[in-house]
Amino acid sequence: MQTGLKSYNYGSKRQWRKWVWNRIVERLDISPRVARGFYLLGPDNEDYKIAKQKKFRPANLIGIDMNKKAVISARKQGCIAIQGDISDIICNWGERIDFVNADFCCGLTKQFYRFMGSLMDAKSISDKTVIALNLLRGRDGFSSGVLENAKIGKNEFERKFGRLPKFIEQKMNEKMGNVNKHRGMMAISQIGEFLYYLKRGKFPSGNSITMFYLHYTLMKKMRPDFSWYKSNSGNMIMDSVVFKYPINCEGEYRLDKCMKNKIAAAKAVRTKKILA
Ligand SMILES: C[S@@+](CC[C@H](N)C(=O)[O-])C[C@H]1O[C@@H](n2cnc3c(N)ncnc32)[C@H](O)[C@@H]1O
Numbered sequence: 001m002q003t004g005l006k007s008y009n010y011g012s013k014r015q016w017r018k019w020v021w022n023r024i025v026e027r028l029d030i031s032p033r034v035a036r037g038f039y040l041l042g043p044d045n046e047d048y049k050i051a052k053q054k055k056f057r058p059a060n061l062i063g064i065d066m067n068k069k070a071v072i073s074a075r076k077q078g079c080i081a082i083q084g085d086i087s088d089i090i091c092n093w094g095e096r097i098d099f100v101n102a103d104f105c106c107g108l109t110k111q112f113y114r115f116m117g118s119l120m121d122a123k124s125i126s127d128k129t130v131i132a133l134n135l136l137r138g139r140d141g142f143s144s145g146v147l148e149n150a151k152i153g154k155n156e157f158e159r160k161f162g163r164l165p166k167f168i169e170q171k172m173n174e175k176m177g178n179v180n181k182h183r184g185m186m187a188i189s190q191i192g193e194f195l196y197y198l199k200r201g202k203f204p205s206g207n208s209i210t211m212f213y214l215h216y217t218l219m220k221k222m223r224p225d226f227s228w229y230k231s232n233s234g235n236m237i238m239d240s241v242v243f244k245y246p247i248n249c250e251g252e253y254r255l256d257k258c259m260k261n262k263i264a265a266a267k268a269v270r271t272k273k274i275l276a
Pocket residue numbers: 005008017040041042043044045046047064065066067070084085086087103104105111
C-alpha cells in the first residue's frame with residue numbers, strides 16, 4: 001500500500017530488512033512470540049511482514065510514524081500504529097520494550113540525538129532491549145566532529161599498540177563500507193561518551209585511551225553487528241547497527257498528555273487483539 005511517500009520496496013533493502021530482524025531475534029533474551037516493541041512504518045509497512053515471518057505477533061508490533069498517511073495506511077491493514085515522534089513515544093510508553101527497530105531516513109541529525117537521549121530517559125528501555133538503527137551516511141553537520149574524534153582516537157590507539165593488522169581493517173571495511181565513516185559505529189560511540197559523562201561528569205577528549213577501553217567493555221555488552229547498503233538510486237549509503245542497549249535506565253515518564261492519550265488508544269487496540 002502506498003502513501004505518496006517514497007517507496008522502500010527494492011532488492012537490497014528487502015535483503016537488509018531480513019538481516020535486521022534476524023539480528024534482533026539473535027539478541028533477544030525471550031522468544032519473538034512474546035517480544036514487544038516499536039518499528040518505523042514508512043510508506044509500505046514492509047517491516048511488519050518480515051517481523052511476522054520471524055514469529056513476532058501483530059499485537060506486539062507497534063508501528064510508529066510522524067507521517068499521518070503512513071499511520072492511516074497501517075491501521076487500514078489492521079496494524080497498531082501511533083502517529084508521533086518515536087522519541088516522545090518511547091519516553092511516554094511506560095512499559096517494558098524488548099526492541100526498537102529505528103529505520104531512520106536521516107543521518108546524525110539533532111532529531112536523531114533526541115532519539116538517543118530518549119533511550120536514556122525512558123523507563124521502558126533496559127539492558128535487555130535490542131536496538132536497530134539505520135542511518136544515512138553523510139549530509140549531517142553533526143558527524144564532522146565525531147569523525148574527527150574517531151580519527152584522533154584511531155591514531156592514538158595505533159601509537160600505543162601499533163597498526164591494526166591489515167586483514168582486520170579489511171574485514172571491518174567489508175562489514176561497514178568504511179569503518180571510519182559508518183554512522184552506526186558513530187552512534188554507538190556516542191553512547192560510550194554519554195556513559196563516560198554520567199560516570200565522570202565530563203565528556204572524554206577524543207584521544208582518550210580510557211575511552212577506547214570503555215568502548216571495548218561496552219562492545220562486549222552490546223554485541224553490535226554492522227551492515228551497509230546502497231540506496232535504490234545508488235548515490236546514498238545507509239549504515240546499520242543492531243545492538244543490545246548497555247544499561248538500565250532510571251528515566252521518568254515524560255508527562256505529555258497528548259502523547260499519553262495516543263498511547264492509551266494504541267494499548268486498548270493491543271489488548272483487543274490479544275483477547276480476540
Ligand atoms: C525509511 S522509512 C521506514 C521504512 C520501513 N522500515 C520499511 O522498510 O518499509 C522511515 C520512516 O520513519 C519516519 N520517521 C523518521 N523519523 C521519525 C521520528 N523521529 N519519529 C517518527 N517517525 C519518523 C519517516 O516519516 C518515514 O516514514
